[in-house]
Amino acid sequence: MIERGNPLPSVGIKLVTAxxxxxxxxxxxxxxxxxxxxTVPGAFTPTCHDNHLPGFIANAAKFRAAGVDRIVxxxxxxxxxMKAWANASEALGDVDFLADGNADFARALGLDKDFxxxxxxxxxARAAMIIRDGIIDAVFVEDAPGVNASGAPAILMALEAA
Known part of the structure; x- marks a missing residue:
């Protein structure tokens, strides 16, 4: 699994933005x-749609104030x-989306999970990370169902502590 200090892998993806x-x-x-x-297990899945993504949308201004250039x-x-989910959640403009249909980037990060x-x-796997100029600064992987370590409040606290 990717760790703090590792460079970001380069993998082909599709980017969904406004x-x-x-x-x-x-x-x-x-x-x-x-x-x-x-990272989330699936677009429109209950926990991802109702508990994970909304926190990042609601706190987008706080992330920008903390020095974050992009939320993905x-x-x-x-x-x-991914485009349908971005539109349905009205997240575009605050959050960009990576479509990794074959899970190639998930594997490169070591965050692939068998569902x-x-x-x-x-x-x-449900996770979040802070990346600074292509280097992983922090990784937060959930060890149980739900959104705790990788949710917007936890990531904001980590940014404030840095």
Missing amino acids: AGVEDTTSDAVLGRGTVVLF CASANDHHV TGTGMGTRY
Whole structure:
């Protein structure tokens, strides 16, 4: 699993923003400035949709005030699903979305998790990280169901403590 001090891996992804969808790489999106990346098992899934994403949307101004240049959500969903989720959640402009349909970036980070028992295949573990100029500064991985260590309040506290 990726750790503090590791460089961000470069993997092909699709970026969903208010401007549309583009093919790019993880390091091009996450490698400049201070970025908060949070990863979720799936778009529209109950915990992700109701408990994880909303905290980052609601606290976007606080993240910017803490020096965060970009908030990004990654999931192993295709870009059509990620765009629909971004639109439905009204997050665009506050949060950008990485569509990692084959979970290649999830594997490169060591955050891939087997959800085949629930019919979802390989997905991301629920996590968040602070990235500064392409170097991992902090990683927060949930060790139980729910949103605690990787939620917006915990990441804001970590930013304030840094």
